[in-house]
Amino acid sequence: MGMSSSQARLLSLTARQHNIELRSQQLEAQKLMLANDSDQVYINYLNALDAKKTIANIALDDGTIGDTLLTANKIFTYGDLDKQYSLKAQNGKTLVSSSLHDAYQSTNSLNDFLKKFGLVSDVAYSVEIVERNPAYDNAVDRYEGDYEQWQQEMEDYEQKYKDYLNKHKYWEETEYPNWEADEPQRDDPKYTTTTENLGDKFKNAGSSCYNTALGGGFGCYQHILAHIIDYGTTTGFGTDGCNESWYNGTNNKYTTTTGESFVISSSEITGAGMDDNGGTKCQTMKEVSEKIDDETHYKAAIKEGETCDVNASSTEGEKLLSKWNTDGTLKSIKQWAKDLFYLCDNYNSRGITSAQLKQSVTDFQEGLAGSVNFNEPLYNSDHIIWEGKEPDEPLPPVGPPIEPDINDYIGGLQPENVWTENRQGTTFSDKNLAQWYINLWYKMEGLDETPKIKEEVVFDENTQKNIYLYSVDNIGKSATNYTTNGYLGTPENENYLVLQDDMLSNNKWITNVLNEGFVQIQVFDGNLNKFIDTSTAVDTKLQTVTDTQAIKTAEAQYEKDMNKINAKESKIDQKLQELEADRDAVKTQQDALKKVIQDNIDLSFKLFS
Secondary structure, X not given: OHHHHHHHHHHHHHHHHHXXXXXXXXXXXXXXXXXXXXHHHHHHHHHHHOOEEEEEEEEOOOOOEEEEEOOHHHHHOXXXXXXXXXXXXXXXOEEEOHHHHHHHHOOOEHHHHHHHOOOEEEEEEEEEEEEEOHHHHHHHHHHHHHHHHHHHHHHHHHHHHHHHHHXXXXXXXXXXXXXXXXXXXXXXXXXXXXXXXXXXXXXXXXXXXXXHHHOOOHHHHHHHHHHXXXXXXXXXXXXXXXXXXXXXXXXXXXXXOOOOEEEOOHHHOOOOOOOOOOOHHHHHHHHHHHHOOOOOOOEOOOOOOOOOOOOOOOOHHHHHHOOEOOOOOEOEHHHHHXXXXXXXXXXXXXXXXXXXXXXXXXXXXXXXXXXXXXXXXXXXHHHHHHHHOOOOOOOOOOOOOOOOOOHHHHOOOOOEEEEEEEEEEEEEOOHHHXXXXXXXXXXXXXXXXXXXXXXXXXXXXXXXXXXXXXXXXXXXXXXXXXXXXXXOOOEEOOOEEEOOHHHHOOHHHHHHHHHHOOEEEEEEEOOOOEEEEOOOOOOOOEEEEEOHHXXXXXXHHHHHHHHHHHHHHHHHHHHHHHHHHHHHHHHHHHHHHHHHHXXXXXXXXXXXX
């Protein structure tokens, strides 16, 4: 009985052990499933890390530059983006919204399309009309013809004047100087004849004073010089003796070549060794004095090799002593006598020695002896002939011609006729918005280059302000066939495809189709006047960037899912630990029962052996 009981107990423990193993296997299977779930959560998380979004970098309402999610609606809405963009499908068709399609389909021309959006408005204005005045233009034509003729005449005059200047230069530099150089000169020997020896007459008439002067008696030198300076029937000392009343400080006043003034008194006339009251000496001195009154013709003789011995730097005494003027010409004999008379009283203070002054007595007598008589009639005759040969000075040409004055032609004529005219027209209420829709319309027409809006500035006479008239060449809509797109279920024609409404505001959709290349983004180039391909990789205003918000959401979901899996796994691990403890307890009981049974068996063998 005991053995049977132990065996039953062992069988029960074995069944329990099998149950523990089964449950453990089930829990391990659940744990494996949790591992698979963990892998999937991780894969989903990794995929979320690649989340992208397409943004536009534009000026926001507050004036700052910021990012906004790009959608098809923003592309189709004027002003939402800084530039005008367009979407093009792989087949080349433009993507448009249903509202743009409806406006295009319901109009027949570009202007109708623009009117659909309220962009075309009527405008009344008054303009000033200006037309040319034919009478004024005819007057100007006559003036211009005469002016052209005047220019030709002016050229002819200027050439003649140039020729005149050349002739005058030749006359001034050659002809006239040559003629002037041929002028008869008074010092030409042909006009002079040697006179009687005035030097000897002067010496003999005042012999006693003359000889005294040679010995240094300069008072006597002054006596004979005084007689030769003024001696005649009209002077103070004449043939009838001395006329005292003549010496009144005016008649007898003289000036030296150096500018000094002096007088000769009656006392310096009398007692000069010739006072014979009309005798031979008086007559001789009178003859000499009256001849040399002709100061132009009577000048001292020049010795062979003699040259001017004074200049501007010479002393006053040297200038008075010399027969020469400082300019190299000869003094008249009369002037030389005056200078010597004055120098007799002042020679020491003028730097002249007595020896120099004594030498001048002989020099003066010799100079007077060599004087000549001038043949005035012959000189005058030759001079008249010479004057008749004077070359005529070239005369400038008559003119210049008088330049025509346009005022003499146009008078009171006005160049233009002016009046005011009332007009009616149209313009665009918003130029930039109109250009935006024009660009779209041409795109939907399948045309490449877009025209720019024409602008005309008109001054309105009514308001006295400038008004702006905007226009574009109107063209009719081309014939087109509409079908339904099999994929989108929306209208399409040869040039464009209508997007579904749910795609218009979906940033994820536009991001995906751009990244996968199903759709090409285009931008309007104002220089080329057409849309050109671009992308978020090259356009500085558009970017495809990592969706950080989506990543944060994925991270939160990953942590949430992993926490659930970890919690379940912890519970399974706890149950596995509990089953392992049960397994160990069952095994211990099994080992104990097996020993009891073995001991019972061994004891039975001993009893029956």
